[in-house]
Amino acid sequence: MSEQEETVDIKKKVISTGIRVGTQVKTKFMKPFITKASPEGLYMLDIDMTLAKINTSAKFINRLGAENIIVCSSRRYAEIPIEKFCEMTGAKKLLGRFMPGTLTNPSLPYYIEPKLVVISDPEVDEQALIEATNAGIPVIGIANTDNITSKLDIIIPANNRGRKALATIYWLLVRQILIEKGELKENESMKYEIDDFEAKITEEEIE
Numbered sequence: 739m740s741e742q743e744e745t746v747d748i749k750k751k752v753i754s755t756g757i758r759v760g761t762q763v764k765t766k767f768m769k770p771f772i773t774k775a776s777p778e779g780l781y782m783l784d785i786d787m788t789l790a791k792i793n794t795s796a797k798f799i800n801r802l803g804a805e806n807i808i809v810c811s812s813r814r815y816a817e818i819p820i821e822k823f824c825e826m827t828g829a830k831k832l833l834g835r836f837m838p839g840t841l842t843n844p845s846l847p848y849y850i851e852p853k854l855v856v857i858s859d860p861e862v863d864e865q866a867l868i869e870a871t872n873a874g875i876p877v878i879g880i881a882n883t884d885n886i887t888s889k890l891d892i893i894i895p896a897n898n899r900g901r902k903a904l905a906t907i908y909w910l911l912v913r914q915i916l917i918e919k920g921e922l923k924e925n926e927s928m929k930y931e932i933d934d935f936e937a938k939i940t941e942e943e944i945e
Contacts, residue, residue: 748910749785755906755932758783759897760883767887771895781883783895789910791894795856795878796914798892802853804829804915810836810866811858815901818937819908820858822930826912829856832866841869854878859898860885880907905935 760781764772771788772781799807809820810832817833824831830852832840839846841855855870857863857879867889870877876891880898887893894911897903909932916922 748789752906752910753785755902756900757788757896757903757906758785759900759903763884765884765886768881768883768885768895771893772883783883783897788894788896791892792907792910792914795892795894796911796918798878799854799915800918806853807856808832808850808852809856810863812836812862813858815937816858816904819905819935822935823908823912826929827915836863836865838865841866841873841875858904860887860890901937901939902932905932905937909935
């Protein structure tokens, strides 16, 4: 299968996951990634740009070594995708509330010095973003149409609110990291599918 065919296949596979569906708000930062507005007034993100930024991010992660990065999120729907991502790449996870001083205060017992930080939302994960910026650590962030992205080094434009969309982003990122490392062929299936990366809804949420 050619690279072009593979790209088309991946696009077809992920287009239905809501990965490109944004919000009713667009910031000046996210304007370059938006293609149009849906009839419901939701801004739509450019899937080709999303895939291109995932490729860039995978190259960057491999250059630094996944074991030297932390992936953090305070968003609950990002927890399972991040756990699967870290399981498959060797990256470290920081879930839930980001403790102040984690990246900036060497006297704290939980202080760490990663080479790269990955966040799921510049607004929700603001503490991690501010500390990484202050410590001179580059940040890759998944950003929606309404996000402010001035502190991000690499922006992955995507829906960062939906369960399926978040699962898809982290699945795509793992896949590309493995392809770049030569551990997975373009047309090969991964150990996990997108559904395996998706946070499950609890009975309380259904009610």
